[in-house]
Amino acid sequence: MIPWLPPGSDFPPLEEALDDPNGLLAAGNDLAPDTLISAYTRGIFPWYDPSQPVLWWTPNPRCVFRPGDFHISRRLGRHLRNADLTFYLDRDFERVIDVCAAPRDDDGGTWITPEMRAAYLRLHALGHAHCVTVFEDGELAGGLYGVQLGGVLFGESMFSTRTNGSKSVLALLWRLAPRLGIRLLDAQVESDHLMRLGAFLMPRVDFQRQLDALITDTTPLPWPKAPIRWNDATP
Missing domain, CATH: 3.30.70.3550 (Leucyl/phenylalanyl-tRNA-protein transferase, N-terminal domain)
Known part of the structure; x- marks a missing residue:
């Protein structure tokens, strides 16, 4: 019970x-x-x-990433360097959460209920919830949203509408992690996809110790709004 x-x-x-x-x-x-x-x-x-x-x-x-652990394969690296990609931080949060909430091919359902959607839109308005998107050839290719408190980004959901879409936004997050103050990314639950990208499993007691150390202040941290190209992105 x-x-x-x-x-x-x-x-x-x-x-x-x-x-x-x-x-x-x-x-x-x-x-x-x-x-x-x-x-x-x-x-x-x-x-x-x-x-x-x-x-x-x-x-x-708990399934987590640390900066520097994210694995960029040769294929993904070529894609990031050579494709026509433009990244945005905190652009059109509402669209990102709606794409994440759309039924997936595997089960036809969604856990992002109207109440959950409204709750994270409120957190975004307060500066705690953020999103990352990538556009390829001018079309939305992938995105994610999550909640940042102190040095921890709690990933909530991500999507791809083109090959490498979600991998690309994760790669950008880790390239910008020092600038954004991110020292740990919570991916919540293990999956083969996340583990191949460099995630690892942390016992709950150790995860809580990390949260205690990294979340000493919950004041919202603003993210830059200017468009970013991969080759121009710097920590």
């Missing part, structure tokens, strides 16, 4: 999360900005489908 949390409640200790399903901690509460910021600083995030209440998760272990 997991606890039901009234709106505005504190979250239970992480050690009370279930092993099966991995990391399920609680249900209920709300998606207000203060609730989400409190959750993320403790390594907790919401994830549920439209037929469920809000569910809160803290998987063990």
Whole structure:
């Protein structure tokens, strides 16, 4: 059993999360900005489908990247150097979240409910949620959005509409990580795709220690808005 949390409640200790399903901690509460910021600083995030209440998760272990760990293959490197790519930070956040929310070919559903969409749009308006997009030959090729608190970027969702779209935006994030103040990227749950790109698994207790060290201030950090070309991107 997991606890039901009234709106505005504190979250239970992480050690009370279930092993099966991995990391399920609680249900209920709300998606207000203060609730989400409190959750993320403790390594907790919401994830549920439209037929469920809000569910809160803290998987063990956690799938993460560190700057310098991202693996750029020879093929991806050639694509980044030679394709007609233009990157944007925090351009059209609403479009990015809507593309991420569109049904995927694999299951036809989405976990980005209208309530979740509204919640992250509020976080973006407050300066906590950010997005990265890449355009190839003038057409949207990929993007992602997430929440930055201190030195941690909590990745929420990404998409590709062309080959290498999501890989390209991840590569740009790591090239710009020092400028953006990012020292750890939370990818939440392991996948073969992420592991091939350089992600690794971190025990929950170590992940929480990283959050405690890297999130000492939750003041929003602005991201640059000018278009970026790969060959011109500098840390």
